[in-house]
Amino acid sequence: MTDLALIRNFSIIAHIDHGKSTLADRLIQHTGGLTEREMSAQVLDNMDIEKERGITIKAQTVRLNYTAKDGITYELNLMDTPGHVDFAYEVSRSLAACEGALLVVDAAQGVEAQTLANVYQSIEHDHEIVPVINKIDLPAAEPDKVRAEIEEVIGLDASQAVLTSAKSGIGIAEVLEAVVTRIPPPKGDRAAPLKAMLVDSWYDSYLGVVILVRVIDGVIKKGLNVKFMAGGTEHLIDRVGCMTPKLEVLEELGPGEIGIITAQIKEVAQARVGDTITTVKNGAAQALPGFKEVQPVVFCGLFPVDAADFEKLRESIARLRLNDASFSFEMESSAALGFGFRCGFLGLLHLEIIQERLTREYDLDLITTAPSVVYRIQLRKSKTDDAREILLHNPADYPDPSRIETIEEPWIKAVIYTPDEYLGSILKLCQDRRGVQTGLTYVGGRAQVSYELPLNEVVFDFYDRLKSISRGYASFDYEQIGLREGDLVKMGILVNNEPVDALSMIVHRSVAETRGRHMCERLKDLIPRHLFKIPIQAAIGGKVVARETISAMRKDVTAKCYGGDISRKKKLLDKQKKGKARMREYGNVSIPQEAFIAALRMGEE
Numbered sequence: 001m002t003d004l005a006l007i008r009n010f011s012i013i014a015h016i017d018h019g020k021s022t023l024a025d026r027l028i029q030h031t032g033g034l035t036e037r038e039m040s041a042q043v044l045d046n047m048d049i050e051k052e053r054g055i056t057i058k059a060q061t062v063r064l065n066y067t068a069k070d071g072i073t074y075e076l077n078l079m080d081t082p083g084h085v086d087f088a089y090e091v092s093r094s095l096a097a098c099e100g101a102l103l104v105v106d107a108a109q110g111v112e113a114q115t116l117a118n119v120y121q122s123i124e125h126d127h128e129i130v131p132v133i134n135k136i137d138l139p140a141a142e143p144d145k146v147r148a149e150i151e152e153v154i155g156l157d158a159s160q161a162v163l164t165s166a167k168s169g170i171g172i173a174e175v176l177e178a179v180v181t182r183i184p185p186p187k188g189d190r191a192a193p194l195k196a197m198l199v200d201s202w203y204d205s206y207l208g209v210v211i212l213v214r215v216i217d218g219v220i221k222k223g224l225n226v227k228f229m230a231g232g233t234e235h236l237i238d239r240v241g242c243m244t245p246k247l248e249v250l251e252e253l254g255p256g257e258i259g260i261i262t263a264q265i266k267e268v269a270q271a272r273v274g275d276t277i278t279t280v281k282n283g284a285a286q287a288l289p290g291f292k293e294v295q296p297v298v299f300c301g302l303f304p305v306d307a308a309d310f311e312k313l314r315e316s317i318a319r320l321r322l323n324d325a326s327f328s329f330e331m332e333s334s335a336a337l338g339f340g341f342r343c344g345f346l347g348l349l350h351l352e353i354i355q356e357r358l359t360r361e362y363d364l365d366l367i368t369t370a371p372s373v374v375y376r377i378q379l380r381k382s383k384t385d386d387a388r389e390i391l392l393h394n395p396a397d398y399p400d401p402s403r404i405e406t407i408e409e410p411w412i413k414a415v416i417y418t419p420d421e422y423l424g425s426i427l428k429l430c431q432d433r434r435g436v437q438t439g440l441t442y443v444g445g446r447a448q449v450s451y452e453l454p455l456n457e458v459v460f461d462f463y464d465r466l467k468s469i470s471r472g473y474a475s476f477d478y479e480q481i482g483l484r485e486g487d488l489v490k491m492g493i494l495v496n497n498e499p500v501d502a503l504s505m506i507v508h509r510s511v512a513e514t515r516g517r518h519m520c521e522r523l524k525d526l527i528p529r530h531l532f533k534i535p536i537q538a539a540i541g542g543k544v545v546a547r548e549t550i551s552a553m554r555k556d557v558t559a560k561c562y563g564g565d566i567s568r569k570k571k572l573l574d575k576q577k578k579g580k581a582r583m584r585e586y587g588n589v590s591i592p593q594e595a596f597i598a599a600l601r602m603g604e605e
């Protein structure tokens with residue numbers, strides 16, 4: 001156990017790409033946590049997909065032993081936080097485990113939407129915030145301007161901001177000194193009943209479920225019987241340690257310390273982020289505040305392209321779920337797609353990550369149906385059924401419209417930060433997505449716009465569109481603000497007069513016709529011609545709101561080689577067959593896999 005006065009717990013908050021992971025790696029290197037050789041790039045982002053996309057998904061923590069200028073060796077616990085809005089709750093728990101934060105701002109880009117969102121959270125946790133202006137090596141760096149911006153926009157004193165280049169290693173020692181001298185040590189009582197916050201958990205193939213904890217009061221050690229207060233389960237601690245970033249086994253973790261424990265737990269679902277850990281005997285009476293059950297907000301169906309892969313998909317999903325308790329799945333069957341799973345995610349990025357891992361790590365070809373949010377529907381009484389409330393996760397389960405009293409949809413509050421010249425197009429985008437503007441301010445040639453938007457309008461491609469119309473300069477952050485009633489209807493898509501349930505979606509009546517028209521136009525381009533004419537229709541109830549027709553193909557593809565080289569003909573047929581494997585048959589129409597996702601991108605409106 002370390003004396004409380006010598007502990008510093010801090011996190012790094014930053015907008016995506018401002019250099020958080022690079023700085024973290026430098027701090028580890030400087031304090032000797034790893035030798036140069038062990039120092040593979042970006043130690044903290046240890047998942048492949050994280051590395052590829054350059055974003056942090058899971059919070060990780062490392063302990064650094066730093067001997068400061070005063071000659072004293074301090075225990076620094078550096079918490080890496082996820083850098084994406086989908087993981088906001090995990091961020092809030094990581095922040096709650098610290099007393100301070102380094103606020104990393106890119107010297108060329110300045111303050112961005114996500115910087116603001118995270119810094120306000122950090123302020124709410126009463127953190128001491130140390131501004132770090134990074135990337136000062138860039139020719140476009142303007143540290144003085146960024147310093148002024150931090151003061152003006154966030155209201156923090158930035159006169160003592162540390163200037164760094166994490167890439168070339170400038171200012172790293174200064175950052176460590178600032179952590180020791182400016183961030184306060186934790187408080188805690190060793191004699192009090194154990195109270196530790198479960199900050200994060202992940203699955204390790206050797207250790208089983210590993211739990212990251214922050215001890216508030218008391219002591220946690222091997223052999224202790226503990227209770228997870230929200231989860232209601234009891235476990236025997238079999239290992240206590242910390243990451244340096246290698247695992248180092250410790251005797252115990254005392255108040256104020258951050259470290260890891262294992263307890264023969266098989267699934268991360270049992271170790272819920274934000275839970276309070278106490279002893280079974282003489283434990284704490286009250287749990288720590290702030291625990292929340294995470295709920296998936298975006299749902300979609302995942303179906304194997306090849307029905308024979310269903311079992312493999314089931315196993316792969318179950319395995320992924322061992323390590324990610326925040327996504328949910330249940331079996332679903334669709335008339336057109338056969339057997340698959342309805343899965344729930346924290347957001348679109350989370351959806352993409354899971355989908356990508358299934359495709360890549362488990363080698364599965366998947367069809368993803370239209371993502372949908374969760375709607376709350378009040379049903380009227382019918383002859384056979386009482387009035388009741390349902391939660392709709394799947395457009396295919398949309399009830400008989402005559403029974404619907406009200407439908408409510410989730411809304412978000414979004415903050416967009418953009419250079420002035422893109423403001424007009426951004427306002428139009430938000431307006432087209434049924435947004436309600438709630439604020440607009442200017443700071444140094446940049447606009448900060450706040451909008452309330454239906455989540456349903458954001459889940460498809462809002463972020464991509466925002467990035468493309470602002471050439472990547474606009475940034476976006478959101479939080480959920482609850483349900484609101486809306487005039488929402490189910491729009492079905494018929495291909496050759498057959499409903500394709502995987503393409504049906506819930507839309508607001510005011511935009512249904514436009515969406516329906518776009519969808520039909522897109523499908524017309526995406527579905528190959530057949531030997532017969534194919535009508536594509538968008539319909540609400542029995543009413544067709546848009547229609548396109550794919551004209552018939554004139555000739556059989558092999559007709560060209562009639563009487564010619566037989567091997568060429570065979571090749572063509574093979575090619576066709578391969579193409580077919582990635583198609584889905586609807587009645588007698590083949591729809592390529594890409595059509596399912598591509599058709600959902602709303603595109604220019």
Ligand SMILES: Nc1nc2c(ncn2[C@@H]2O[C@H](COP(=O)(O)OP(=O)(O)OP(=O)(O)O)[C@@H](O)[C@H]2O)c(=O)[nH]1
Binds near residue numbers: 056
């Ligand atoms: N020129 C320059 N580039 C830097 C510096 N620090 C980081 N970078 C680069 O900026 C990019 C983003 O850095 P990361 O450390 O991955 O950013 P991050 O903030 O951790 O990103 P998330 O994990 O997505 O939040 C990388 O290409 C880094 O090499 C710096 O001081 N100077």
